Amino acid sequence: xxxxxxxxxxxxxxxxxxxxxxxxxxxxxxxxxxxxxxxxxxxxxxxxxxxxxxxxxxxxxxxxxxxxxxxxxxxxxxxxxxxxxxxxxxxxxxxxxxxxxxxxxxxxxxxxxxxxxxxxxxxxxxxxxxxxxxxxxxxxxxxxxxxxxxxxxxxxxx
Amino acid sequence: xxxxxxxxxxxxxxxxxxxxxxxxxxxxxxxxxxxxxxxxxxxxxxxxxxxxxxxxxxxxxxxxxxxxxxxxxxxxxxxxxxxxxxxxxxxxxxxxxxxxxxxxxxxxxxxxxxxxxxxxxxxxxxxxxxxxxxxxxxxxxxxxxxxxxxxxxxxxxx
DNA sequence: ATACATGCAAACATTTTGCTTTGGC
DNA sequence: GCCAAAGCAAAATGTTTGCATGTAT
Numbered sequence: 001x002x003x004x005x006x007x008x009x010x011x012x013x014x015x016x017x018x019x020x021x022x023x024x025x026x027x028x029x030x031x032x033x034x035x036x037x038x039x040x041x042x043x044x045x046x047x048x049x050x051x052x053x054x055x056x057x058x059x060x061x062x063x064x065x066x067x068x069x070x071x072x073x074x075x076x077x078x079x080x081x082x083x084x085x086x087x088x089x090x091x092x093x094x095x096x097x098x099x100x101x102x103x104x105x106x107x108x109x110x111x112x113x114x115x116x117x118x119x120x121x122x123x124x125x126x127x128x129x130x131x132x133x134x135x136x137x138x139x140x141x142x143x144x145x146x147x148x149x150x151x152x153x154x155x156x157x158x
Numbered sequence: 159x160x161x162x163x164x165x166x167x168x169x170x171x172x173x174x175x176x177x178x179x180x181x182x183x184x185x186x187x188x189x190x191x192x193x194x195x196x197x198x199x200x201x202x203x204x205x206x207x208x209x210x211x212x213x214x215x216x217x218x219x220x221x222x223x224x225x226x227x228x229x230x231x232x233x234x235x236x237x238x239x240x241x242x243x244x245x246x247x248x249x250x251x252x253x254x255x256x257x258x259x260x261x262x263x264x265x266x267x268x269x270x271x272x273x274x275x276x277x278x279x280x281x282x283x284x285x286x287x288x289x290x291x292x293x294x295x296x297x298x299x300x301x302x303x304x305x306x307x308x309x310x311x312x313x314x315x316x
Numbered sequence: 317a318t319a320c321a322t323g324c325a326a327a328c329a330t331t332t333t334g335c336t337t338t339g340g341c
Numbered sequence: 342g343c344c345a346a347a348g349c350a351a352a353a354t355g356t357t358t359g360c361a362t363g364t365a366t
Binding site: 179180181183185186215216218219222223241 | 319320321322323324325330331332
Binding site: 018023024025026043044045059060063064067083084085 | 329330331332333339340341
């Protein structure tokens, strides 16, 4: 994503938050920028330790920011079978499905037309649920793992 | 699922496990039966406390059994945005997608033709991953929650 | 008889909360 | 100045491991 687009996106988010009574703080700005920059899902820890965010930004702060952003639909949580939860920034028009290796935990984005979106509306009507979105993941053994290699760390924040 | 089917399924699983050097213990039998009986996803805690399983069956034992079963592809883990992980028994020919309320955590099974299975093979070829399966969840706000009710517990084991 | 499986308890990782201080509006 | 947010530290929750004992084969 280009810098100008990012700036626009972040401005928009900040504006929407402000209109709901939330304040625009330094930590919020940095966190949003960080999440916009690095396009893959990140954990609270990864964010809290990211040098760009801040040298020593408290995980509790990151946690509260993410909860708030999620509550307002600007961030989405992913369940990728890691012990920690992963988060991504919600960007209008962007959607990703994921391919996760159950051996090493590696996470890739799947680049194919997602066949599920059209079902969301159908499901809303049928179930009475509102604000429905979906999460689609594929799990399997990656080439590296079935060639006999071991689990490696999955830290990959930006 | 009918009792006879369950018996057959469990026999099959036990046989496969035995042929891989795992022993058929009382705890394993009870756990498998429990998971076959209750068709929705369950947590380690729920299983460990289930009266049918055992009065005081250690969570550590349940954990180890589930890990082993997952490793051998007989159990599958689900990431349903709860802090605890959910598990289901893999039953050939059975597949479920889920609808989860982000307000109260309630989990429903979605009863519609899943449009994703055919993609698994395509993805295997394209990515080099093996044993690919998928997990599809829909998240939203259930009628009870957007009518102003509060979060309720999600314990619903059998 | 020989492992593998269990139970109990302790260690761990991650999330969540309380409380005081800081800082946006 | 007021109230939300940050920072620090402590509690809660759920997962994972170590070790002595039991049990299936």
